Amino acid sequence: MALLVTVGNLCDLHVVARSFLILLSEKLSYDLKLSLLIMALFMWLQDQNNDPFVIHRLLHKSDNVALEMVIREAVHYINFLSSDSSENLSINPPFFGNPLGLTIPIKSLYQSKYTAISGIKRYLRTTCFRVFFDILSSKLRFDSSIRFLPYQLIHIPGSPNPTFGPIYFKNWPRSHVFTTNFEICSWINAQGYVEDEEDRSLYVTFSHGFSVSKDELRKLFTSNFGDCVQNVDMSHTTHSRQVLFARLIMKCVEVIDFILKGKTVAKFKIRGKHVWAKKYKCQKPCM
Template sequence: MNQVQPNDSHSVYRQLYALLVYDLYRDPIEAIQMMAIWIWLEKMITMSPDLTRRILTVSPHLINSLGNEALLCWACLGNINLLFSCSFTNFPLTNIVLRKEMPVEFFRLHRDVTINGINEVIKRVCATCLKDIWDGAIARNAQMANNYATTIRPQKVDTQPDERTLFITFSRGFPVAEREVREFFTRLFGECIESFYMQEVAIGEHPLFAKIVLHNAWYVNSVLSGGTKAKFMINGKQVWMRKFMPKR
């Protein structure tokens, strides 16, 4: 669980936004949209005056999922057809932290009022107390993009597969799909995966490890930053990576 220090609401907003953009690597703009939805709900729903504080106390994985539900809410408000096709059942986690059903019917009846209220939150709250974190996240992302663009991409070389293989472990209870891992590497390096092996498990169970053979050992060293192992968050789920050590 994340520790929330007793402080004013703006301190909670800052902690939550920083977690979204720095720990979960969520897009800064989308994270502002999430925050605006949550803060508006916090101010409008009498049973949820501490909604953002409650969100901050759950696991990063659940915060990531709550963020996705907030973005769905944002999309519904922006598309009236989508708004009338969804219901509170599309927001199961949000219903729990709200301690009541997502007010979808209110959105339908008072869509303009809701949109104006959320925009006011962005203008009066997000644009002021979150601006420095926003600026830092934008600068961080720009630097990462620049580093990627200016790095000389390695060519495939004739090395043994074991020398360019990563062993990846997942946390029990937080399943990670092969697609998610592939997307993680593609965002970092482009097309760098030669082969992918996910642990075979029985129906209803989730893999706890995977092996990835990359095109070049350079990718392995880059991921591990020259060390022996490294921890990453993939869609809010903790993943450990280390160089594969074959049994002799």
């Protein structure tokens, strides 16, 4: 006989994270959008450190000053991730030691910008989307523009975010019963998120008058960084048919940070001519 598991049961498994969200939005008075970004950041930090008790230790800190300093460092890091001129923000970040005893603290992650953005988006789209719905609904209950229907997708005020995209949740009935083990495991383990191609893409430009082929571009990056290229898009051309730029879709977002090394632009050479690579930015507005 199958075990019946409800949304309420799975929310109860995230009681620590739910308590932390209440602390952020009520005691520390952060707005809902920033509270969820901080929440997703610390969930991702737990992954990076292979330490499921990071949020638990933060929540139970007896020293309120230390707690607020850790949150301030997290907010600065989120601002760094959101800024186009993020190299300047990484010069003098607020470091307050390592009160959480992290193997990989925030201060070591300033060269992992795009990996962090993708990691935060993963938790916004999975755990945060799933297990905070009742808390978020109660905070928004006086917003007359929102219809709180069962299974309704509800966007957080201030969403979409230019860096992290839409921030929303589903208004789950707590009595909703999961019918498969896959659904249950997905909720518990934050599964179900696939990295956007945009998150894994580089924008590459060439010297004027210098023709570069797809094979040359692929070879440039695979010879320097291993088997990392999924696809090379050179479909956009000028009237003269000369290709001036390309979009490289990489196999994982981590390689983007490895290539850029914390810089805005990385420079390479093909047959003695310069090739410049930077993070690809989708021109479509966030939905």
